[in-house]
Amino acid sequence: MIFTTKAEYGVRLMVRLGEMPGDEPVSLKTVAETERLPLAYLERIVALLRRAGLVESTRGAHGGYRLARPAEEIRMDEVIVALEGAVAPMSCFVDDREGDRVLCSHLEDDGTGCATKLLWTRVQGGVFHALQRTTLSELVRFQRPGEDGRPGRAAAIDVTTTAAGSLA
Template identity: 80%
Template sequence: MIFTTKAEYGVRLMVRLGELPGDEPVSLKTVAETERLPLAYLERIVALLRKAELVTSTRGAHGGYRLARPASEIRMDEVIIALEGAVAPMSCFVDDREGERDPDRVLCSHLDDSGSGCATKLLWTRVQGGVFRALQQTTLAELVSFQSPGDADHDRTGPAPVLSVRPPAATV
C-alpha cells in the first residue's frame, strides 16, 4: 500500500503544527519553507484538514493555522482518511458508492462476487485491518515526540527494521 504525497505532506504539516508552543497560528508559507514543501500544494492539503476539523485558521497579518485539538487527541487514521479517503490495499476495496460509507466494511467490487469475495479477500482484509489499526493507535503527539531530539521513546524504538526477501534455498 502506497500513500500519496498528499498524506506524506499532510502528516508533516500536522507534526509541524503539533510542535508549536502555545496557541499561536503559523503561516503555511513558514511551514512550506521549513519543510521544503510546495506552498500551493499545502494550501490544498490544509483545506482538507480544515474540512475534517483537524486544523483551524485565523485570518489577518498574524494569522495562520493551528491544531483544532491537542495533538494527543488526534489519531493518524483521522488525518489519513481526511487526506486520502479510503485506506485500501487494493483498488477493488474502495467503496465509492455515495452515502453508504462504512469504514469497517470491506468492499469487494468484483462483479462475480456473489457476496463471498474473491479468493484473496482474506489476505487483503487482514492487510487493511493491520494498517488501519496502526493508524488508529498512533497519535499526532507520538509523532511530535518521536521527532524531538533526545526523546527516550525515540532511542527505545531504534531504527526501522530492514526487511529482506531471500529466495528459498534450492534443493538438490
C-alpha cells in the same frame, strides 16, 4: 500500501503544527519553507484538514493555522482519511461502511468475493489499526531530538516494541 504525497505532506504539516506552543498559529509559507514543500500544494492539503476539523485558521498579520484539538487527541487515521479518503490496499478493494464489510470489485459479491479478500481485509485492518493507535503527539515527540541529540531516539524503542507486538 503506498500513500500519496498528500498524506506525507499533510502529516508533516500536522507535526509542525503540533510542535507549536499553545495556540500560536503558523503560516503555511513558514511550513513550506521549513519543510521544503510546495506552498500551493500545502494550501490544498490544509483545506482538506480544515474541512475535517483537524486544523483551524486565523486571519490577519499574525494569522496562520493551528491544531483544532490537542495533539494527544488527534489520531492518524483521522488525518489520513481526511487526506486520502478510504484506506485500501488494492484498487479493487471497496470498503462498504454501511454494511461494515469489504467488497471485491472483481466479482459480483455474493458474500464470498475473490480469493484474496481475506488477505486484503487483514492488510487493511492492520494498517488502519496502526493509524488508529498512533497519535499526533507521538509523532511530535519522535521528531524531537533525544538526550543524545539524534531525532526521536527514545520513541524509536517504542516503535520497535509496538511493531513486534502487532505481528503476533
